[in-house]
Amino acid sequence: MPEKGKVLVQVKDVCKNFGVTIALSHVDFVVKTGEIRGLIGENGSGKSTVSSIIAGMQPASSGEMAYKGKPWKPKDVLEAQAAGIGMIVQEAGTIANISVAENIFLGSYQKFRKGPIIDKKAMVTEARKALEKIGVTHINPALPARMYDMQERKLIEIAKCMYNNPELLIVDETTTALSQSGRDIIYRIMHEMADAGKAVMIISHDLNEMMEQCDTLTVLRDGVIIDNIDKADFDPDDIKQKMVGREIKGNYYRVDNDGYSDEVVLKADCITTMHSLLCFDLELHKQEILGIGGLSDCGMHTVGRALYGLEMVVDGEVRISDRNVVVKNAQVAFRNGMGYVSKNRDTESLELNASIYNNIASTGYDKNSTGPFINPFKERAYVDKQVRALMIKCQNAHQPVRALSGGNKQKVVFGKWCADDADILILDCPTRGVDIGVKAAMYQLIYDMKKQGKSIIMISEELPELMGMCDRLLIMRDGQISGEFFRKDGYDDRTLIEYMI
Numbered sequence: 478m479p480e481k482g483k484v485l486v487q488v489k490d491v492c493k494n495f496g497v498t499i500a501l502s503h504v505d506f507v508v509k510t511g512e513i514r515g516l517i518g519e520n521g522s523g524k525s526t527v528s529s530i531i532a533g534m535q536p537a538s539s540g541e542m543a544y545k546g547k548p549w550k551p552k553d554v555l556e557a558q559a560a561g562i563g564m565i566v567q568e569a570g571t572i573a574n575i576s577v578a579e580n581i582f583l584g585s586y587q588k589f590r591k592g593p594i595i596d597k598k599a600m601v602t603e604a605r606k607a608l609e610k611i612g613v614t615h616i617n618p619a620l621p622a623r624m625y626d627m628q629e630r631k632l633i634e635i636a637k638c639m640y641n642n643p644e645l646l647i648v649d650e651t652t653t654a655l656s657q658s659g660r661d662i663i664y665r666i667m668h669e670m671a672d673a674g675k676a677v678m679i680i681s682h683d684l685n686e687m688m689e690q691c692d693t694l695t696v697l698r699d700g701v702i703i704d705n706i707d708k709a710d711f712d713p714d715d716i717k718q719k720m721v722g723r724e725i726k727g728n729y730y731r732v733d734n735d736g737y738s739d740e741v742v743l744k745a746d747c748i749t750t751m752h753s754l755l756c757f758d759l760e761l762h763k764q765e766i767l768g769i770g771g772l773s774d775c776g777m778h779t780v781g782r783a784l785y786g787l788e789m790v791v792d793g794e795v796r797i798s799d800r801n802v803v804v805k806n807a808q809v810a811f812r813n814g815m816g817y818v819s820k821n822r823d824t825e826s827l828e829l830n831a832s833i834y835n836n837i838a839s840t841g842y843d844k845n846s847t848g849p850f851i852n853p854f855k856e857r858a859y860v861d862k863q864v865r866a867l868m869i870k871c872q873n874a875h876q877p878v879r880a881l882s883g884g885n886k887q888k889v890v891f892g893k894w895c896a897d898d899a900d901i902l903i904l905d906c907p908t909r910g911v912d913i914g915v916k917a918a919m920y921q922l923i924y925d926m927k928k929q930g931k932s933i934i935m936i937s938e939e940l941p942e943l944m945g946m947c948d949r950l951l952i953m954r955d956g957q958i959s960g961e962f963f964r965k966d967g968y969d970d971r972t973l974i975e976y977m978i
């Protein structure tokens with residue numbers, strides 16, 4: 478029997494500062510063998526920071542760690558990997574233009590070296606085994622990683638991590654990028670590891686998921702450990718309160734049943750794309766919040782991209798009705814009052830090296846200019862409003878977006894499009910990775926936009942938020958609409974799920 482309940486990792490009095498930002502303050506906790514430990518807390522509370530310190534990505538400012546009873550001070554990720562600590566990071570962790578196999582063996586090419594050359598064939602064969610080991614057979618390791626979407630690329634990262642047989646696996650906010658089948662792979666791996674006397678740390682903002690999967694939850698707030706809670710004592714309201722430091726109660730979705738106008742503002746007429754969609758129709762009305770739901774690969778993300786001109790439409794057209802403009806590309810969409818929040822924020826929605834200020838201001842150049850000159854006062858007000866409304870956790874708006882926590886990056890994307898007076902907004906998984914307090918703020922902003930006469934498409938993998946927010950709900954399956962439902966009739970989640978699968 479594998480030994481369980483032994484201390485595998487100990488974090489002792491660890492602090493981490495970034496300039497004046499205190500990311501971690503005197504953090505103590507242990508991870509034991511046989512355990513699945515969840516880290517939970519608001520955006521910017523320090524979850525990724527403490528995990529990445531354990532995994533050798535950055536050093537602590539002070540404090541100590543122990544691993545398997547010995548002092549632990551990894552100098553880099555490779556040392557941590559070699560010692561049996563693997564981490565699946567929150568941000569995209571694969572490189573687009575090298576092959577899947579090269580991604581999997583990045584940093585360990587040596588073992589395929591034959592004299593002066595690398596034996597690529599052997600590497601591909603081994604990569605295939607690595608993927609099969611986690612139950613993935615549909616990814617071709619010889620192809621460049623860019624051929625695969627976000628979910629598949631996460632699976633590649635998981636395969637890479639598991640190839641090294643880690644004893645501690647850290648999974649940072651990965652599940653929200655995965656569909657149910659991808660999540661099932663991760664959950665299976667986690668439980669197999671715990672059963673085998675290894676250990677797992679997982680980070681997620683999905684409280685239900687955390688309560689289901691974890692044995693223990695460590696709650697962080699502003700870089701401080703607030704509590705460690707065992708499964709027997711899990712209580713959602715108590716956990717939420719510990720996370721935010723105040724009581725969060727009840728319903729944060731809209732409660733009204735106000736309808737929308739008959740006027741169509743955006744129309745997709747029999748659009749066909751290279752992948753996913755075949756003669757797809759859709760009408761969005763003025764003042765409507767139209768939801769699109771389904772399983773991750775049902776085509777709903779492609780719909781969002783095609784509507785905004787990011788996906789090539791090979792037949793049919795997308796038209797902004799009142800302006801009588803055909804959306805041929807994203808530039809046309811933007812110039813004609815459309816906004817788009819991408820699911821894939823790091824590559825499609827943000828300039829990571831630019832400041833928060835410049836990212837948000839980028840949607841408002843026209844509005845904040847007088848003639849050819851940008852009015853700095855107007856622009857500052859434009860940015861400040863969003864930073865405040867969304868509680869973006871930063872030193873000031875001139876920090877680079879790169880320095881923000883994952884959820885705070887998501888707030889910048891959302892903020893930059895809400896700031897703009899776009900008439901039509903397409904939101905693809907807008908609340909991915911944000912904590913419950915900010916989710917509530919985002920729902921309120923979406924609702925306010927409806928009240929102002931804007932029209933919104935909300936694409937989401939979370940049924941509760943679709944049911945909570947949308948006037949009308951389209952469920953998709955295999956690139957087609959399998960069902961249409963209306964708020965006024967009431968939504969029933971069981972029926973909706975039936976239409977998804």
Ligand SMILES: Nc1ncnc2c1ncn2[C@@H]1O[C@H](COP(=O)(O)OP(=O)(O)OP(=O)(O)O)[C@@H](O)[C@H]1O
Nearest residue numbers: 495500520521522523524525526880882883884885
């Ligand atoms: N490289 C960096 N430079 C400056 N500040 C940083 C850097 N990395 C993290 N921080 C700051 O440290 C704090 C903790 O960030 P961290 O990424 O650990 O949060 P998190 O709990 O993972 O949040 P999220 O749920 O949004 O992912 C935040 O205030 C963040 O802005």
Ligand SMILES: [Mg+2]
Nearest residue numbers: 525567882883
């Ligand atoms: Mg994080």
